[in-house]
Amino acid sequence: MKYTVTVGKQTVEVEVSGDSVRLNGEPIGATLIGIPQTPLKQLVLNGRARTFAMLRSDGGWSVQASGRAWLVTVEDERTRQLRELTGQRGGYAAGGLIRAPMPGLVVRVEVEAGQRLEEGAGVVVLEAMKMENEITTSGPGVVKAIHVEAGQAVEKGAPLIEVVQPEG
Amino acid sequence: MKYTVTVGKQTVEVEVSGDSVRLNGEPIGATLIGIPQTPLKQLVLNGRARTFAMLRSDGGWSVQASGRAWLVTVEDERTRQLRELTGQRGGYAAGGLIRAPMPGLVVRVEVEAGQRLEEGAGVVVLEAMKMENEITTSGPGVVKAIHVEAGQAVEKGAPLIEVVQPEG
Amino acid sequence: MNRVLVANRGEIALRIIRACHEQGLDAVAVYSEADRLAPHVKAADAAVELGPSPASESYLHVERLMDAAARTGADAVHPGYGFLAEQAHFAEAVGQAGLVFIGPPPAAIRAMGEKTEARRRMAKAGVPIVPGTTEAADDAEAAVAASAEVGYPVLLKAAAGGGGKGMRVARSADEVRKGFQQAASEARSAFGDDRIYVERFVERPRHVEIQVLADRFGNTIHLGERECSVQRRHQKLIEESPSPAVDLDLRLRMGEAAVKAAQSVGYLSAGTVEFLLDPQGRFYFLEMNTRLQVEHPVTEMVYGVDIVREQLRIAAGEPMTLPGRPMRPRGHAIECRITSEDPFANFLPATGRVDYLHVPTGPGVRWDAGIETGSEIGLFYDSLLGKLIAWGENRERAIRRMRRALDELIIVGVPTSQPFHRRVMGEESFTSGEYDIGYLERVGEELLEPGISGEELQPIAVAAALAEDEARAARVPTHENGSAAGAESAWLRAARMGGLRSTGRGR
């Protein structure tokens, strides 16, 4: 089976048939063995062993290496073609909705509906672990809706503020 | 439920009903919680926490504390009465059969069939991990049967020599 | 003194319990609902549940702590750091109950706890201080006026503060106005005291602190310095001893100043005098932490001393076991704080469960932690999971050892600061020792480039493809581990944080 493997913005082709493995067309030596009683797997790639923590997720794998987890999508040709036809992609809608990046307590809402914002403007101050964290915009915009108020506890991912493109 | 709990030659009564626990009739404070992703459980007994590795086995539990595993049998009254009636017990037949206490290679058989043995006499020399280990009798007897020969590899628990009571 | 109640949690509670056992003392743990299965509970000879998870109902609840001590027959209390450690009223309550407080006298805590008062005292005692106000500013405008007098840039600081809470740098009157509100609000929620004072902000300083120890026999000594300049928002991330910027002569002068500071308040037990060290080698008293410090292990490793056990001895009325003459450090030690913060998402606090933990071991490596496989990481307390400490014969060897120790560490289930530390250990201004308090601001962005490197990409992609291929062949879930379903959710959240980063980021 030939797989298209995507990590962040990068993509490689891996072909697996029995014990033989090709990476972007080139034959490589590669074996993967699970380590009992742990979420770890040992990859031996061209004579070098590496240990990854690996968990399966929808459409891919979460692979943790050196303390960092990567979401890796693995698609066969059929799935990939299907996706390209329908234009769907595993990404996460950015849109104009600013969400809480962690659970916490809303200390202050620093904007009002209709307000025009520069890139990087502070919108909400969230307290977590006794530290205040200012949430900022990632681009210029106009505040369309405010979903929280001061004193409110929010879960991670909760909608805070909706921002739309400034007109002009 | 009232349980008769046996560790080695020692026995205690533990009664569990809901959150209340009695040990040999005396009320005690005791809770047990499993630690996720490990074979460990935490016991809090009268305000002191202890960690045991615990695995269930036929008729009881293997409980590891401070590096040592104990086979603990836990019987309710019905099971215990039944066992006492039939006279069965979870023990391991000693008999006159000397078994290999570890896997290894038989280096020498030091006795012959019919030979009379003192307590502690050497019968077989087994090599494991490059060390020779002499297997000895735990009491006086007469060699009834020899099940192995020099050069033979044996598994742990394999019968080596059968010894019977000396006549007289 | 036979039985010590440890009024804390996490790695420091475990650290103290271990010291008690090594000193032949019983240890009593206390815990909140969230900490029922915590390592410090398992390690103690007795454990008392204090109450619900919020600190105010457990680790900060003086009455419940005193009750736990009474019920378990404890005759001494060690406060650790944070929580009630620098609250004089707690030290007093312990004393009034007839128990030994393992720390300085309440008067010393109080003298150093009020930051403006402390600076006044230090100036009087001949310890160099940074120019600044000696009174708290009444309001933002008073702070603006004071700033003009002290000279920009200025630092706004909570009177009751510590640990970076309630602190802001301001380079203009406008920044003073904005920062004053934030600092006061943080100070109010953290300490219940929103007084703020103003001092001159020393440019490109290093944060260098001196460890002191004092016993009841009139001995007050220092154990050299710790370099703590790798900070983020005034929170220390990496500490080392000795400092690359301190030579023997400077060490002796700073040590003398620190001893003088401690003596001027009648100090007892372990404490730390923090200084700013400027590029010209001038140093200024910053504050004194009247407690055990998170980063005490680097000092322990180079001086061959157990600071917590010395605290226990001193509290029991024994002399410390250290010589009066200045001791000589042996080799070099570095500590990396492993926190449940995602360095690639602006160090946002993360939650989860530790589904697997592989601890670095071998020569010269020390791991002081409050987590184990199975530990739940919540948001009730601070984000410190553990401290990784490496010792080497010299600084270069200590750094190399820290690298390999970081390479060995595996924490599955929650994102941590581990990859940040690994990058710092290879970053040139750190390895050369040429860094100061602005380190992270200057190199942080480049250091924390979030994309995957070419070197990492191929093995990860091949592993995922092989795992996928195997999973399809087997048509069964591939994880070896039974309850991976629960693990998955927490862990995938971490892997997916990139998605959230694109919409909002903390500052």
Added chain:
Amino acid sequence: MNRVLVANRGEIALRIIRACHEQGLDAVAVYSEADRLAPHVKAADAAVELGPSPASESYLHVERLMDAAARTGADAVHPGYGFLAEQAHFAEAVGQAGLVFIGPPPAAIRAMGEKTEARRRMAKAGVPIVPGTTEAADDAEAAVAASAEVGYPVLLKAAAGGGGKGMRVARSADEVRKGFQQAASEARSAFGDDRIYVERFVERPRHVEIQVLADRFGNTIHLGERECSVQRRHQKLIEESPSPAVDLDLRLRMGEAAVKAAQSVGYLSAGTVEFLLDPQGRFYFLEMNTRLQVEHPVTEMVYGVDIVREQLRIAAGEPMTLPGRPMRPRGHAIECRITSEDPFANFLPATGRVDYLHVPTGPGVRWDAGIETGSEIGLFYDSLLGKLIAWGENRERAIRRMRRALDELIIVGVPTSQPFHRRVMGEESFTSGEYDIGYLERVGEELLEPGISGEELQPIAVAAALAEDEARAARVPTHENGSAAGAESAWLRAARMGGLRSTGRGR
């Protein structure tokens, strides 16, 4: 020197790979089929499978090792201990292939490897030796004759021996006859050389050894002694540094003798000169181990030295980093060898899989091991799983620290020597330091009383009852852990060993 092939496995392979990385060198691991998932394989920059599990087809296979070195571009070979470490022909093969052998010259290995020859040389060099034969005994009767001359009790020793293999004590002619056969048979199977010689058996001696290091610049130094008298069948179980029986004067005299011994054979790299020390403070040369020793960490901890990195420097032709003058030990270190042997079943070797591992951590604790969660423990190699080392400011503190470290260690899946060590750390003649080589023989039986104590019984019984109650209520398997079925078998075997003990026991 850029890339080092480590011709070993287990904890020592990992130890050496770590040192390579800390020295900025690449490390190449080799492994047998049984060791595919071993920690040393994961840690290396490259790994080569040598062949099937038996050592003769993997770790002892010179040709395959040399081939692995050639294929991976290694330019140096570290032999570790055991396997080929003291085989002069291996050192020669490495040299002939143009690679650096990280150890002494073949001539030095050969000079010390032949035990009778070594003793002759040492006598000539002025190093004190135990009286004995200078030629191997032709047969049992020749050994009886020699024994009469040397004087009973005697020790029968394999000429090619080491590590306790092929050794027997005899107190009478009959015992000599019996022991001679056993020793010769063991020696033949272990070394392919059954020559046995006879020497006077020193009563109640301690086993005290001196660490030496020599570089190519004419420096030969010693790093004090290690006390290794807690042994079973000549296998060391516990080591410490310094020895409770050695004072500064004796240390210097023994150190000088060891340096003389090393110099007399043109020694290079790390080596250990073993002595018997009698109660009167007289010491006799026993043998020199021309390699890194299992117990080297206790020396490292008190001297603040990394012996393996010094080996790497010396092999690379650099001078060692240690001063020529005698160094002073700081504090005290103890090592407990954690083996897969059941101390309550006469230390019988056990097999299994490590289903869970909890490593002791915190101040002053070092763990050098070749196992991790998931490791399979077989019978192909020796039973050493790992080494637990504790450092303290003095011996008493080191012992207390070792106790708490042993209390923290959890290895699930295979019985180990852990409970033996825990008991020794509380045993009076050990804690007082008043022990010798007969320690285990004298206190072993009492120490290893197999029954459960009253203190342990109640918590274990209550835990089992609660677990049973919960399991019945749930009517599902209670283990949290998915694949516990596999774990169960190995582990239950261990729990059931009591049953086997009643029918047969090793000697």
